[in-house]
Amino acid sequence: MTPPPDINQYKELARRYGLGSTPESVSRLTQLVARQDSDVDEIVRVIEKDPGLSARLLRVANPHAENEADYSVDSVEAALMRNGIGCALLLAMGTPLSLALIKTFQTMLSLKLEAVDRNQFDVLTGLHMRGSIGFVGKVVGHVYLRMSIPAAKTVAAGILGIAPDEVGGNDELSDVIGELSNIMTGNFKSNLCDAGLDCKLQPPKVGLSEDYSTPVEPGGGIERLAFRAGDLLIFVEVTANPWNE
Amino acid sequence: MAIKILSVDDSRTIRLIVGKAFKPYECTMLEAGNGEEGLVVAAREKPDLIILDVTMPVMDGVTMLTKLKEDAELKTIPVIMLTAESGRENVLQIARLGVRDYLVKPFKEDQLLEKAGRCVTLVKRAAAPAAPVAPAT
Numbered sequence: 001m002t003p004p005p006d007i008n009q010y011k012e013l014a015r016r017y018g019l020g021s022t023p024e025s026v027s028r029l030t031q032l033v034a035r036q037d038s039d040v041d042e043i044v045r046v047i048e049k050d051p052g053l054s055a056r057l058l059r060v061a062n063p064h065a066e067n068e069a070d071y072s073v074d075s076v077e078a079a080l081m082r083n084g085i086g087c088a089l090l091l092a093m094g095t096p097l098s099l100a101l102i103k104t105f106q107t108m109l110s111l112k113l114e115a116v117d118r119n120q121f122d123v124l125t126g127l128h129m130r131g132s133i134g135f136v137g138k139v140v141g142h143v144y145l146r147m148s149i150p151a152a153k154t155v156a157a158g159i160l161g162i163a164p165d166e167v168g169g170n171d172e173l174s175d176v177i178g179e180l181s182n183i184m185t186g187n188f189k190s191n192l193c194d195a196g197l198d199c200k201l202q203p204p205k206v207g208l209s210e211d212y213s214t215p216v217e218p219g220g221g222i223e224r225l226a227f228r229a230g231d232l233l234i235f236v237e238v239t240a241n242p243w244n245e
Numbered sequence: 246m247a248i249k250i251l252s253v254d255d256s257r258t259i260r261l262i263v264g265k266a267f268k269p270y271e272c273t274m275l276e277a278g279n280g281e282e283g284l285v286v287a288a289r290e291k292p293d294l295i296i297l298d299v300t301m302p303v304m305d306g307v308t309m310l311t312k313l314k315e316d317a318e319l320k321t322i323p324v325i326m327l328t329a330e331s332g333r334e335n336v337l338q339i340a341r342l343g344v345r346d347y348l349v350k351p352f353k354e355d356q357l358l359e360k361a362g363r364c365v366t367l368v369k370r371a372a373a374p375a376a377p378v379a380p381a382t
Binding site for chain 1: 258261265300328332335336351353
């Protein structure tokens, strides 16, 4: 039998290797969500202490609202009552995912990517580049990464250190977007596993697509995120359903 | 003699980035797309350093690392894990197997070079001699 993880040993290794850590509020939230018998009041307290998490939960709980004035669900508690704990799980996943995406753009493209309100931007239409990664285990779901073809070329060129017109065919484009999807997803998977929601990632599926549907697992939820750096727009969707056992 | 560095990753993008990072240095880059191929290249070339991904098809990085450490001829080759996953159990398991260092994606070239420099001596390539300039006529 595998011995239980040694927290102190891990902290020492994390220090030695220079590993980053997930924000405390997100780690705590993930641990609470991972327990099927967790106290909803405690989850509410953790989310309410973090204005970013609260705002995102309300956005998830009001999927059709164009702005805060249109919210029919206007408190963290009401959002959790209406949408269930799965909503909180999406927050727990979306934060490390967003941080990883922003860090990747900063580190590998020297671009300052910022999270933006998805409703303020025209959603992609027509053929676009789509990467998706599924995860299975105690939590199941998918992460979708979408961008226009010119945006994908800009991203690929930046990561590979070449000019956009030097980017090869769809294979090269797909490999870069697939790796970007891997980096995003790997970071939040670590957070889920640390909280006891063990899951495995499936290989990324990347290609040109006209399909904008985002299937949601039965009983699960979806969070839609958008990011911008200048003219570059990146769309991300996360679907998840915990306790798949 | 140039050192040999083996990059094992299923992503060609990452292998390109790793190769680009070491380009200014006297080293020969070797590549493999999964752990199985990585073991073959490692046994044949005896690299001085292995940069190893975790999640790969056919054979993952943890299995390759385990097999490297079981092989008397290969077990002393330093390995740096290069992965997007830094989960507690992953890190502890890999550390117990005897990995030299761990780098989480996304990463900067400088970070990779710094960690590699702790395992092998990196020597800058001599600047190429300037092309002779034709005298003006």
